[in-house]
Amino acid sequence: MTPVPRAVVEVRDLRRTYRTSTGVFRRRSVEIEAVRGVSFEIGEGELFGLLGPNGAGKTTTIKMLITLLIPTSGTARVLGLDVVKDSREVRKRIGYVFGGERGLYERLSALDNLRYFAELYAVPPREQKPRIEALLELVGLKGREKERVEGYSRGMRQRLHIARGILHDPPVVFLDEPTIGVDPVGARELRATIASLAEAGKTVLLTTHYMFEADSLCDRIAVINKGEIVAEGTPRDLKSIVADKTVVEIETFGIAEETIEKLRNAPGVASISIEERDQAQVLLVQSAKGLELTQTLLAMLEGTTVGRVAAREPTLEDAYVALVDTAA
């Protein structure tokens, strides 16, 4: 009998609630359900994206997987190991990188930061030096490794984070919004590094709220909103959700809230989102393909200053908006 190929990450009906208390004198306890029954699987060598708006539950999910949070209920396994019962074994086999500037020892050099974590991950002493060398090379910090981290730019810190996360050559890597706050050029370099992890055969879970990032990097994507997975599939699958739709972009200036509501309820309109661009608010109106809505919409916008109007094919971003919007 041949063993059934197992998923590297298996998540079953994972839930997590937070209890917070407010008030100084009369403390009230409030329960917040951050993750409400999430299930998914990631196969070996897959680059899996968890996509969702801020506060959707991405980070909470990842923190349960990397053993920092105990789930309220449900199970999660990494390489067949339970994240609560076998947490130490899980920790040995995973790498974890989060975005942002924190999480580094400012007063130490990059080299010392890496040496410290190499010890924490029990990288054999003989392998440490060449490994650190290679990683500094990979993330482009060679030559600056002896400087203290306090003088590093955002992008350099983020690359150092990645090097730290894969020091012990883990088969599974969790990346929590790794490109957040990094400038466009830096972010592109980071994405190249992430792609190279997948090429090296690692299983990667990436969370992001940048659509193009998920589109260009991920083999499969799960969209999470308000603690629940609302769609899952390849970027192509997700785009097909809106394949039968068309998008009208209308540039407006100083549009009133009621007008937007009126448009949202107009017959034929599937969803509406608004993007602020300089002084303009760009309405992205999704509707069924073949339905010629532009004139109707413009008629309803009487009294509002309207700029450029264009109809186009839907993108992954539109699919995402449709998903997050319906769930709202």
Next chain:
Amino acid sequence: MTGARIFFVGGLMSYRALFGWLSPWIFIPTFLVAPIFQILLFVYIGRSAGVESDKFYVIGNALQYCAIPCIFAMSNTIAGERYQKTLGYILATPAGRLPLFLGRSLPVIGNGVFASAFALSAGGAIVGIHVPASSIASIALVIVVTSASCTSLGLVSAALGLRVRETATLNNIVFGLLLVFCGVNVPLSELPGWMSFIAQGFPLTHGIEAARRLANGQSFGSVGGLIGAEALIGAAYALLGYQLLRLLEWQGRRLATLETA
């Protein structure tokens, strides 16, 4: 006292400090328990070395402890704003600087008076010293004057906060200097001449001396000069602090150092 040392470290604390003092988790250890231990420490060191009386150390350390709230909290009125990045907004207002900062000093003086008075009564009771009932009102006045003069010194430190970031380190050093110079534990007559000379210019020195004499039964009239000197020194530091505040604010605007957290 060291409570205060770490109190302002790392910026984070200075951020919370303005309001954070009132948390019982900070207030009780820092203002109620620590001064008692400082008193006990020196009472026992004194017994061990076999020098001054218990009363000497109780009064000296109880009065000196007002320097913790007075200097640290006062200097924090600027350091804290700076950390919260609100200093620029405050200084951009047309509000007069004198009421702005002197107004902030009143609760600070109150805090200092409370700390010293509590330390004196609780510490005195634990160690078992006797103070004539007739002196209590005048000692209370000495505590108020001394707290005010220490707060004036705090205003100087606050003004320096417009220029330097490490006021926490500075304040700790000031606290240590007061401990050594002002006759808190070592009588001025035992200090080298140059030290007792400098001590005349510090707040605390005259206040502590006045409180000790009152506690030994001397009349209020006989220490009037000392109390006056303490008040005068306080006023001088207040004036210095105020002028320094204006000067450094002006320089800060000229050299653009106000916003550099």
Next chain:
Amino acid sequence: MSAVRLLAIGWVLHFKMLSRSSFNSVLGVVYPLFFATVAFFLFREGSPHALLYASLGASVMGIWSATSTAAGGALQRERWHGTLELLVAAPAHFSLVMLPVTLAMSTIGIYSMAATLLWGRLVFGISLHIAHPLLFCLAVPVTIVSIGMCGFLLAVSFVRYRTAWALGNLLEYPVWLICGFLVPLSLFPGWVRPISWLLAPTWGMRAIREAAIGGSALPDIGMCAGLGAAYTLIGVLVVGRLLHSARARATLSLT
């Protein structure tokens, strides 16, 4: 073996960080000198022997200060840096991660110790003849390590209190007072002595004095080391429960 390496490297790197902070290094050295100065003035009237007693006692005060004021907030500090989660997520046992941090804190105290002895020598002319140099060289590191272990216990017990730094500071004076740094234990009421005996600094102080002035330091060194080991053991037991609760209550990343 790898545990020893981890302890050593953690200690070196955290020591490096502490030495680079002006607050920990400069103030940590200067601050205890004020107290030492007061003590020297007070003991000056006694015999030269009394001054040597004070000088040795004051020198150990700085080691305790460096530890007590920093250890209570050690975990909180890792939280602010955003490194606590990374340390917990690493497979190494958390005790092996935290112990070097507090050991580095007590080691920083050696600067204060040296400065105090030097200050006593230069300003007050207190000459330091060490009767048993070898025992002295053993007593000092054992005291530092035991105080660091005590710091470890403080660090893990105080983790739930956000104002742990205030509680940590609070412990500075009492230990100075009752561990025999400047006041012989015989001066205290009887009920204080058992408390002093449970504190490793008491034995470390005795060991350092006996080694310097002459006496049998070895039993004291043994007591000091034994208490340090006991603190560590309790800390290790506490740590596991603590981390589990932090993961259940989601308090690892709070600042």
